[in-house]
Amino acid sequence: MKQFISFVRKEFYHIFRDPRTMFILLGMPVILVVIFGFALTNEVKNADIAVFDQSKDEATSSLIAELQASRYFNIEKRLRSYQEVEEEFKKGNIKMAVVLPPNFGSDLLHLHNAQVQLIADASDPNVANTLTNYAAAVILDFQDRITDGRNLPYTITTQFRMLYNPQLKGAYSFVPGVMAMVLMLVCTMMTAITIVREKETGTMEVLLVSPVQPMKIVTAKAVPYLLLSLINIATILMLSYFVLDVPINGSLTLLVLQSILFTVTSLALGLLISAITDSQQTAMFISLTGMFLPALMLSGFMFPIENMPTILQLLSHLVPAKWYYIIVRSVMIKGVGMEAVWKETLILSGMLLFFLFMSIKKFKIRLA
Amino acid sequence: MGIDKEKVITANQLTKRFGDFTAVDAISFEVEKGEIFGFLGANGAGKTTAIRMLSGLSIPSDGEATVAGFDVYRQTEQIKRSIGYMSQKFSLYEDLTVRENIRFFAGIYGMSDQFIKDNTARLLHQLRLKEEENKLVKSLPLGWKQKLAFSVAIFHEPEIVFLDEPTGGVDPVTRREFWTMIYEAAESGITVFVTTHYMDEAEYCNRVSIMVDGRIDALDTPKNLKQQYEVGSMEDVFIKLARKATRAD
Incomplete structure (x- = not known):
């Protein structure tokens, strides 16, 4: 336990002393919310x-x-x-x-x-x-x-109803998307980079020779990012609730628990990337093009999946962010409970187990 | 070499194969407590693979070895607890201060707070780094970093310290100082297992082994080796042996 605390403290030093990391961790979520909330929205006022x-x-x-x-x-x-x-x-x-x-x-x-x-x-x-x-x-x-109330046969030819978003607010659909993107960025990319950095500088060798078990090393690396992600979740939710007037219709507890599930899944993905790469550049490249862009394009948050070619629709099933996006949208905006999102939750959990299994396996192979 | 001296490393026909390639080919040797054991060889001769097996990072394909009395197949955890390690790449955290680095590495070896506190003070005094204790390591000159890295590697008082080309890129004066530290460590009972590219450094070792193509082709004191190969320096011994190598870099 003492080892573990030493480790986590060290990780926080790394984070706090690197302005770029601090910016991505704490500045990026706010900037994304503001950009998507005010600049990129389709909403028109006055x-x-x-x-x-x-x-x-x-x-x-x-x-x-x-x-x-x-x-x-x-x-x-x-x-x-x-x-x-x-x-x-x-x-x-x-x-x-x-x-x-x-x-x-x-x-x-x-x-x-x-x-x-x-x-x-x-x-x-x-x-x-x-x-x-x-x-x-x-x-x-x-x-x-x-x-209303007069049952008169006025012809209403267009059936036009706005479900869940009667005011057609742009913010409604992007908040869940931004949450998915930020968590992906923080957890997957930053975790992958921080582990690969130790390989590059040679300190990983020293850590592996120490009595700390390899899995403990990577877990300790993930802990600060998990904590900072929780702060990010809170920031985004508060910004969207108080500044953008997006309601939280469902259970806040369920929303937070689901966010933690997605955070851990993203962390596991970051570990997997770090296990198969040796340079920070490669890790960043894989995280951005292989994870971040699909999260942006194929999660359904910017472009509706129903309108995509079949092959992209199938591909979108492999994107964890898509399932998280569906969950957050359902819980936060439709206000439904676990009974409506158990399938997505199960899929995310399955992905988490798969990533964990693969990264442990890859990690062991490299040690042998 | 007294017969009653404690053997801290023993290797017997130790072998590591990667597929068809035999990186380390049945090497056998013993290292005694407090000895400075030079582990020489050209690039690709198998030094790093051998060190990885001895430090519990890699499981051998064949043969036997014990480190600090522990078996390299089954007791890697105990081995890791008994050794220190400093790699050719610089192995401290640049964005942590001197004090934070010491505290972190002592922490992962499970040292008590009191031990860390007392020994940090002693160490900073020895290295004359008291003024710099709260400076980031990246602001220190390379020579100081290397000396600090060595001190950190033996901070938890290991039985054996593995130094993998510890003086790469360091000026001759600092190398001299570094070797003074190695001697002090050896005198306090720590066994030093060191690889180096500098043949003058090989002269400082108690005994030297020279690896060629995964095998140990020579193992003796520098003096005996020079006599045996009828040359004046370790450099010439090394060249004579390395010429036989068939493996490319």
């Missing part, structure tokens, strides 16, 4: 729009009020002709125009079917898409409200 209301009845004015009331739109201009729509777009004053045809109110009341035209500036397709989605959601909301 977008300038124009309204061309040709009906000017009770229904249109309450719909416009609804649009104005939502945080997404700012009604910059009331238009009086179609011509003005194009003018405003060309001037760059607005990002979207809402056109309400004549007789909107009476059509809705008598024909049970009214139309709204949304015109968006598609030079930025992402923003255009987001804006029309938001507007459509607001309009649907409005429709639901007026039909």
